[in-house]
């Protein structure tokens with residue numbers, strides 16, 4: 001059986017259509033399936049819409065969060081609830097085409113254990129969104145050593161890979177990166193990102209930047225090394241400047257006093273504070289992890 005995990009946050013107008021489309025496509029392809037909607041603490045009638053469907057159809061299941069925990073938590077709750085031998089994750093807005101899901105299932109039948117959906121095109125996006133997403137993926141690819149530029153959350157995983165993912169204990173999970181970390185026999189399927197049929201993307205540029213910074217810090221120690229290298233750089237500059245200053249002093253024409261001191265104070269002060277800031281950011285992540293709080297809290301499920 002194929003389980004399809006669908007994180008949904010304020011998608012009341014989409015649930016019925018998404019479930020209907022998936023049902024049609026999967027039935028036509030003769031695939032035994034279940035749909036697992038994860039209501040990520042929606043403030044609209046999403047839960048009501050899901051229950052309307054699941055009351056009449058045992059193939060439709062749901063997990064309902066006690067509040068909004070974010071898409072990553074929703075994906076993991078869905079993976080934990082899924083019962084199939086293979087589990088796919090897709091967006092509720094059908095930006096991940098159901099036809100591609102059938103193709104992915106075919107790859108799984110051929111023996112692949114991780115089937116990744118790779119974006120052929122990014123669909124309609126605003127300039128700012130495209131720029132921030134582009135920058136994020138360049139940094140993220142550098143930081144983690146994986147090509148993430150066309151990665152998406154649209155994936156189909158074998159039971160073995162799902163169990164491996166669920167065994168990751170960290171509080172901050174990032175599905176896209178972790179599913180490349182688990183290994184297994186992997187392949188990818190290209191897809192074109194469709195346009196959102198209803199409503200708006202829940203990502204503002206500010207939230208994307210925050211998301212990017214968090215993920216970079218959680219999956220890479222690279223920024224910490226930047227601090228060290230900035231220190232090495234200023235050390236080299238100080239040696240040269242120091243020698244120059246001493247030579248000038250002994251020759252009797254030393255540098256202008258206050259201007260030099262002010263400039264140096266400002267420069268080293270900023271470098272030190274940025275360094276402490278980066279350390280602090282890592283420390284806050286470590287703090288989040290050691291608290292061992294649950295990733296999500298379920299208020300209802302079937």
Ligand code: UDP
Pocket residue numbers: 006007008009010011040068069070071074090091092093095196200201202203
């Ligand atoms: N989503 C979620 N929790 C959130 C934000 C989004 O479960 O806090 C879901 C949303 O319902 C959708 C998917 O994640 O199914 C992708 O969201 P969206 O379409 O807003 O993002 P985009 O397609 O622009 O990446």
Ligand code: MG
Pocket residue numbers: 091093095196201
């Ligand atoms: Mg979307």
